[in-house]
Amino acid sequence: MRNNHFTGSHSLLRSLEHEGVEVVFGVPGGAILPAYDPLLDSPIRHVLARHEQGAGHMAEGYAMATGRVGVVFATSGPGATNLITPLQNAKMDSTPLVAITGQVGTSAIGSDAFQEAHTTGLAMHCTKHSYLVTSADEIPDIIHEAFHLASTGRPGPVLVDFPKDVLNAVTEWRTPTLSGLPGYKPTREGHPRQVKAAVEMIEASSRPVLYVGGGVIRAGATPELVALAEAANVPVVTTLMGRGAFPDSHRLALGMPGMHGVYAATTAMQKADLLIAIGVRFDDRVTGDVASFAPGAKVIHVDVDPAEIGKVRRADIPIVGDARSVLTAMVERVTERRVESPAPERADWFAQLRDWQETHPLSYTQDPDGPIKAQYFIERLHAITGGDAVVTSGVGQHQMWASHFWQFEKPLSWINSGGLGTMGFAVPAAVGAKIARPDEVVFAIDGDGCFQMTAQELITATTENIPIKVAVLNNGAYGMVQQWQKLFYDGRISASDLGTTVPDYPKLAEAMGCVGLRVTHPDEVDIAIEKALSIEDRSVVIEVVIDPEEMVFPMVPAGGSNDHIAMGPEDL
């Protein structure tokens, strides 16, 4: 018998509890109001963001710090449209996310009602899948399916749109099933014959490179990756999304390849005779000009998404499967080989790699009297924390410097916006990550341009008592835009100057309930970092006034060949 007090909203909350959800990030509004009432009685924590984009990035930060599904609530119309950026961001970076949106009542859909938007239509372009719930009785199955879709196969965002009358309708909850997904059967295990062929190709290769990305992190395959690299004696490059998938301190680690990649990593791929690509998608920021990318390399491509294999570069050995399952199978086969013979030595190849590392290191020069170089600040931050922190970043120069100068040793420790390049990601993502991992230091390494896009989420951090650290590397500009203008537009600076004095970052931080600090001289850096780390009850913002002339190098200009890596402006 139906309980007249149990509605679609109760069913939604019950379903979220059934999925093990502990926290949702959101902003309420008219159409989603019914769902906010039973939230008061649920063990699920709601974190009230100041903008739906912030709520979405918090849910992404939570998911990227844990591997679990992040959940975001928003209302209809503008609430849902404000979520589009996080949804597309999560789609590009394969982040498991479930978005719950309110919708106008069923009878009003299509009438241009107040706060109406065609949310499922918009979501069609920026989610893995989406639902419009038409009956409250469907809620348990749909929520279960949404979590299953978000977290399995290639993870991604799933949106569920709830018309207000569905949330208010009397219903009952029952244990959900997955019977509604006849067409969804992601492949986990790689084909054994392909795995065997791949191992033979690796063993026979004289200049192999493991090219690994976010897929390894999403699959939790770091131990298996390290085992394969060591057993087969193969160097490893980690993409921007794959930083932390393989420890930077490892003797086989080459760092990040691509447009702003480490010279040795980018060049190793160019000169390789075999790329073992795992959980990567041959992104244009990695390959540069595709026609001249890694011309001598055969390709083994392992990905859980078959559509990525062969999309950009033909694979000699395609393997569809979860990175962890496939790596496990590869390690087993390579280990069998090791009984018969030691790993190929590849002495010439490793000597060549060492030479590139020694002759073309990442470098910068810090004048002891200033101005502060961003790279110096990041190196000091890494040294003082011992690398023991979760790092988030926005998009641009500071992101590249963080990737270069932070030494990543563990997966899930680097949270940034790779595919979509979403400015303003760092602060809300840090809030989400801190909720997920409250006992760890979460440091947002941000730029001044990015910070101004979502800084108000520090109010959320304060009011919800989620203490994060933020370093605003302030060069008074959209630094990467300005770098391109200096290099490719004859130095004509168009609309990329922000000025370094407004806002007053420490005052802005104080106004939002945080501690605000400012450093302008290299001598002040350590003191400020130590002070920030000593404050545990509030968020801390350090404004780091950095050298506005500093540019990110190495660099391969957009569309250029990875054969021509500029180590400085003189090479362009």
Add this chain to the structure above:
Amino acid sequence: MTHHTLSVIVEDKPGVLARVSAMCSNRGFNIHSLAVGPTHMAGRSHITMVVDAPEVEQLKKQLHKLVNVIKVQELDTGRALETEVMMVRVSCEPAQRGELGGTADLFGARMVDLTSNTIAFEISGTPRHLGDFLDQIRPYGIVDLVKSGRIAMKQRSEKPLTLTPTASRT
């Protein structure tokens, strides 16, 4: 340019065709023809798509990625059964009716409308059959033409297609 024909089984749910066409437009696939309709299986619809050859592998994979898509098959050109429906109106003075009617009979086209100076036919058949008919009647002057998308099915199935919605999922 060679074309490829895809036979796609999808869940019969609201918005599925929109998802297919949104994916095609997002990813820049050039669709020549698309036809959708019910099948003999409850809850399943069939989509026939005709696309440019170089894109077909990636398109098949992207179709598979859509959660509501159950099966994607590429039909062997020449061996598949293919049909289109066309309605065409041509200029036709009363004195020409006999001659034009004779041509239509040869092609199995059926007259569906007649005015004092035009005649409209309905014809179905392979794309080539329709093309040949058009070549014959074009000299009279085509006034209006409407064509359905192409529908196609495998000519012979060694293994009958069975769909098991409760099959194992991993």
